[in-house]
Amino acid sequence: MSLKNTKIVGFFSLPSQSLAEHNPSAYNNAMAAAPAGAGACSECGTGILHHVVITDLDGSNRRFIGSDCALKVGLSRHQIVNRLTDEQIEARANAKAEEANARRVRAFDVLENAGIADAWAVYLETGFDTAYGAYKVGVNGNRIGRQEAIITDIVTKVVQYGSISEAQARFVKSLLSQIADRPRLEAIDAAAADFPVTSERIEIVGEVLSIKEVESQYGITWKMLVRAQAGWKVWVTAPGNPGKGDKVRFFAKVQPSKDDPKFGFGSRPTKFEIINTEAAQAAS
Numbered sequence: 285m286s287l288k289n290t291k292i293v294g295f296f297s298l299p300s301q302s303l304a305e306h307n308p309s310a311y312n313n314a315m316a317a318a319p320a321g322a323g324a325c326s327e328c329g330t331g332i333l334h335h336v337v338i339t340d341l342d343g344s345n346r347r348f349i350g351s352d353c354a355l356k357v358g359l360s361r362h363q364i365v366n367r368l369t370d371e372q373i374e375a376r377a378n379a380k381a382e383e384a385n386a387r388r389v390r391a392f393d394v395l396e397n398a399g400i401a402d403a404w405a406v407y408l409e410t411g412f413d414t415a416y417g418a419y420k421v422g423v424n425g426n427r428i429g430r431q432e433a434i435i436t437d438i439v440t441k442v443v444q445y446g447s448i449s450e451a452q453a454r455f456v457k458s459l460l461s462q463i464a465d466r467p468r469l470e471a472i473d474a475a476a477a478d479f480p481v482t483s484e485r486i487e488i489v490g491e492v493l494s495i496k497e498v499e500s501q502y503g504i505t506w507k508m509l510v511r512a513q514a515g516w517k518v519w520v521t522a523p524g525n526p527g528k529g530d531k532v533r534f535f536a537k538v539q540p541s542k543d544d545p546k547f548g549f550g551s552r553p554t555k556f557e558i559i560n561t562e563a564a565q566a567a568s
């Protein structure tokens with residue numbers, strides 16, 4: 285007889301020998317109440333106290349087997365140890381799936397109400413893949429960017445806790461716009477001219493992309509990353525007090541980087557000016 289197409293529908297135990305010794309009448313009553321066929325595994329014939337009740341998938345052919353035989357046909361130890369019928373196992377799995385689904389729907393509502401529903405798409409496309417213990421590969425075949433990784437972390441917590449702070453929602457919004465802006469920046473990078481190779485001091489006009497405080501043996505200095513009008517980028521000391529996004533002009537000696545033909549370093553900048561306004565640009 286095959287146990288392949290069976291299901292677990294119940295459990296019961298016969299009274300133990302110690303009950304027979306200490307309370308013979310209780311033992312006899314329990315034995316009398318036991319169903320016909322109890323006491324032996326219908327599969328292998330071994331005498332058993334603890335019975336797993338099985339039927340065929342259509343509910344017919346009810347019979348009893350021992351837990352050893354039950355384990356052999358792939359019934360889980362968890363199921364046998366906790367005396368869970370197949371129906372109970374399924375109900376638990378359904379309840380779990382339903383709860384997980386409710387959390388996800390709630391998270392989507394939270395994101396939508398915060399005006400950042402796009403974060404959900406990022407989470408679905410590039411979320412943490414628990415099966416591999418790593419972030420999924422992005423749709424373009426690259427490992428996902430820093431922005432996607434942060435969004436995924438935040439959305440994971442929204443799924444877990446069902447809320448997001450205003451500050452986090454603002455942060456996610458800025459990350460989403462950085463992702464949206466990526467193709468434009470990549471196009472600029474692709475179209476950029478090579479970094480100039482010259483021993484002359486050259487005039488550089490461009491936009492400050494970022495500013496960073498750097499500690500050196502001379503104390504704290506400010507460095508800036510400037511994108512020149514020709515598209516290449518230069519890392520150089522910030523002589524004035526420029527902010528991110530400022531248009532600047534200065535003269536410097538330049539040195540191309542070893543591994544990026546469109547990036548290099550500037551030194552000893554002079555005649556530094558911020559030329560943000562059109563008036564300033566017109567006057568120059």
Ligand SMILES: [Zn+2]
Nearest residue numbers: 325327328353
């Ligand atoms: Zn058996």
